[in-house]
Amino acid sequence: xxxxxxxxxxxxxxxxxxxxxxxxxxxxxxxxxxxxxxxxxxxxxxxxxxxxxxxxxxxxxxxxxxxxxxxxxxxxxxxxx
Amino acid sequence: xxxxxxxxxxxxxxxxxxxxxxxxxxxxxxxxxxxxxxxxxxxxxxxxxxxxxxxxxxxxxxxxxxxxxxxxxxxxxxxxxxxxxxxxxxxxxxxxxxxxxxxxxxxxxxxxxxxxxxxxxxxxxxxxxxxxxxxxxxxxxxxxxxxxxxxxxxxxxxxxxxxxxxxxxxxxxxxxxxxxxxxxxxxxxxxxxxxxxxxxxxxxxxxxxxxxxxxxxxxxxxxxxxxxxxxxxxxxxxxxxxxxxxxxxxxxxxxxxxxxxxxxxxxxxxxxxxxxxxxxxxxxxxxxxxxxxxxxxxxxxxxxxxxxxxxxxxxxxxxxxxxxxxxxxxxxxxxxxxxxxxxxxxxxxxxxxxxxxxxxxxxxxxxxxxxxxxx
Numbered sequence: 001x002x003x004x005x006x007x008x009x010x011x012x013x014x015x016x017x018x019x020x021x022x023x024x025x026x027x028x029x030x031x032x033x034x035x036x037x038x039x040x041x042x043x044x045x046x047x048x049x050x051x052x053x054x055x056x057x058x059x060x061x062x063x064x065x066x067x068x069x070x071x072x073x074x075x076x077x078x079x080x081x
Numbered sequence: 082x083x084x085x086x087x088x089x090x091x092x093x094x095x096x097x098x099x100x101x102x103x104x105x106x107x108x109x110x111x112x113x114x115x116x117x118x119x120x121x122x123x124x125x126x127x128x129x130x131x132x133x134x135x136x137x138x139x140x141x142x143x144x145x146x147x148x149x150x151x152x153x154x155x156x157x158x159x160x161x162x163x164x165x166x167x168x169x170x171x172x173x174x175x176x177x178x179x180x181x182x183x184x185x186x187x188x189x190x191x192x193x194x195x196x197x198x199x200x201x202x203x204x205x206x207x208x209x210x211x212x213x214x215x216x217x218x219x220x221x222x223x224x225x226x227x228x229x230x231x232x233x234x235x236x237x238x239x240x241x242x243x244x245x246x247x248x249x250x251x252x253x254x255x256x257x258x259x260x261x262x263x264x265x266x267x268x269x270x271x272x273x274x275x276x277x278x279x280x281x282x283x284x285x286x287x288x289x290x291x292x293x294x295x296x297x298x299x300x301x302x303x304x305x306x307x308x309x310x311x312x313x314x315x316x317x318x319x320x321x322x323x324x325x326x327x328x329x330x331x332x333x334x335x336x337x338x339x340x341x342x343x344x345x346x347x348x349x350x351x352x353x354x355x356x357x358x359x360x361x362x363x364x365x366x367x368x369x370x371x372x373x374x375x376x377x378x379x380x381x382x383x384x385x386x387x388x389x390x391x392x393x394x395x396x397x398x399x400x401x402x403x404x405x406x407x408x409x410x411x412x413x414x415x416x417x418x419x420x421x422x423x424x425x426x427x428x429x430x431x432x433x434x435x436x437x438x439x440x441x442x443x444x445x446x447x448x449x450x451x452x453x454x455x456x
Contacts, residue, residue: 037304037339063303063380 006075021066021077022047022054033066035080056080087113087247089432090262090272092254092286095125096230097410097417098278099237100425106244108429113270114238114246115262117253121234124280124417127387129299129335129343130233131312132226132419133170136189140396140443145416146195147439148423149224155422162232164338170225170312171200171208173332173372174217179316183220196223211308211375227312227335230418237421257286259406274432276408281390283411287402292412295391296349298361303380306340315372330365332372342379344369346415350391357384389414399427399444408432409446 001017008028015024022044032041033056044054049068057078058064089105091098094116106112132152134145159165174180190197198221205219253265261271277283284290315332328349335343347361370377392412402409410424430437
């Protein structure tokens with residue numbers, strides 16, 4: 001399988017084709033995908049698009065469920081700090 | 082009123098009942114509020130929560146502007162959870178014909194001291210970059226605002242309670258008379274005056290009242306801070322909102338302090354079913370996307386319905402009913418959050434024989450149009 005390179009918070013990450021965005025974020029070493037309303041860290045829980053915990057900004061679109069999106073070449077992925 | 086438990090019993094703890102309770106208790110009346118369900122659980126919870134001036138008619142303007150100024154007076158006291166935000170309203174003009182409406186609206190407001198600015202197409206884009214290109218312009222009404230209505234109702238009631246008002250939640254009023262209210266548990270509460278503030282449900286306690294349910298749908302999105310800055314309403318809204326027969330949808334979006342976007346609006350008569358109607362929601366969202374295409378890419382998290390209390394002449398009922406000792410504070414349709422404070426003040430003015438700040442006659446239940454409707 002060919003590899004795909006995306007950027008997670010500006011850092012280039014190369015993953016196998018077909019990798020989910022959530023996995024690419026994890027590969028980049030990020031544990032906190034987003035912050036809740038009260039500022040708590042959040043990350044993937046259900047892995048099947050139901051819990052909405054793994055949301056991040058993908059290509060400038062906020063609140064994308066990263067467990068439901070496959071990496072595309074050049075994708076810009078941003079998590080909350 | 083000697084020997085009676087209360088000077089006034091208010092039935093309904095929506096924002097209107099809450100505002101009446103606050104005004105009456107500030108005037109040292111002994112107040113009880115009876116609410117069957119929950120504080121602000123009816124149209125108060127279902128609506129958008131705008132504080133807007135309207136120019137459909139002089140009485141509507143007088144009431145909305147008076148009430149808006151009362152909200153602005155309260156601003157220093159409002160706690161953060163009421164989420165009051167002076168975001169302003171932009172009435173969006175799609176074409177040159179609607180720009181004519183912008184000009185006349187502007188003249189109307191300017192003549193009455195309401196700060197407003199005409200925006201051309203470029204200024205409109207600057208103000209709201211997510212609007213589609215090609216719109217003609219708009220009118221920015223600067224002192225319009227939004228708030229979170231259930232929190233506002235709760236706060237108004239807390240003010241009333243701090244003045245000694247008694248709140249009874251979870252008790253159902255089955256009958257109101259000139260001497261008080263009867264409850265479903267067989268007990269009753271004596272009072273000199275009863276105020277029916279039960280919104281769209283008012284006719285069940287005051288039979289024959291010309292108040293009808295007008296169903297609405299709303300959608301709320303996830304948090305997208307900065308996506309939207311002002312409340313936006315299409316000028317075509319005036320055409321759809323004025324129709325008293327057909328189902329209609331209009332573009333009306335509102336930024337919340339959380340970054341969420343509230344998307345409306347719809348109007349339906351003769352439908353008392355609380356179910357979300359997918360066709361109406363679809364039409365509403367298509368309308369929203371026609372003005373603001375990027376709305377299509379946002380996540381909606383909840384959709385619900387509610388019932389406005391609509392009167393035949395589009396003005397609320399504020400004052401004595403045909404039965405002695407029973408006052409009405411209902412019929413506010415889509416403007417109850419805005420006009421709640423003025424309603425409370427005018428009810429207290431009438432009960433205490435104080436001179437009102439604006440003429441009462443247009444809102445009195447005995448007005449001519451409604452008498453005709455009764456016949």
